[in-house]
Amino acid sequence: xxVQTTQGMMKLPDAxxxxxxxxxxxxxxxxxxCTTEFVSFxxxxxxxxxxxxxxxxxxxxxxxxxxxxxxxxxxxxxxxxEFPIIADTGxxxxxxxxxxxGKGTTTVRSVFIVDNNGKIRTILHYxxxxxxxxxxxxxxxxxxxxxDKNKVAMPANWPxxxxxxxxxxxxxxxxxxxxxxxxxxxxxxxxxxxxxWFCHKKL
Numbered sequence: 001x002x003v004q005t006t007q008g009m010m011k012l013p014d015a016x017x018x019x020x021x022x023x024x025x026x027x028x029x030x031x032x033x034c035t036t037e038f039v040s041f042x043x044x045x046x047x048x049x050x051x052x053x054x055x056x057x058x059x060x061x062x063x064x065x066x067x068x069x070x071x072x073x074x075x076x077x078x079x080x081x082e083f084p085i086i087a088d089t090g091x092x093x094x095x096x097x098x099x100x101x102g103k104g105t106t107t108v109r110s111v112f113i114v115d116n117n118g119k120i121r122t123i124l125h126y127x128x129x130x131x132x133x134x135x136x137x138x139x140x141x142x143x144x145x146x147x148d149k150n151k152v153a154m155p156a157n158w159p160x161x162x163x164x165x166x167x168x169x170x171x172x173x174x175x176x177x178x179x180x181x182x183x184x185x186x187x188x189x190x191x192x193x194x195x196x197w198f199c200h201k202k203l
Contacts (some may be wrong), residue, residue, distance in 0.1 A: 005084035013118035023112040055083035055145035063087035170199040
């Protein structure tokens, strides 16, 4: 997909080859909630980069409007927006299915988390009245990367779960022999767990 951005033409996902990226859409430029989100994304940009993850925004507005909005944020809030913003005619938003029903070309406040193979791993949708939680988006990226690397799953509220604390979930196994081995691991203390299907460990 070729897109026009505030940093020139880009092809997605090729522009972020071997990197994760977050594509997040906005109803329109110069809106208060979106402005707070842009500032928060920028202030957390280095955290995303440490996770090998880039950012790219989208709004159904012309590139000139995006540039003016970026200038306004810099002049009034002293925050320089470093990531690109897609200037969409509506084609990109339509292809992603994020045009708000009954509101013309207004886009849904969506988040697409794409991994380093160009595969969409998470889709989040927020109402227009609710700003995104940037820390949660960071948590999802870190959790997905941790899960991929270690072949584990993340419990609720990871890394501060009410049951297993900062430990991760060991996925269940589908054979009787594997279950017997899993139970031996629990009994020896190699891993912790409540049953063969609910085991956890520290990384």
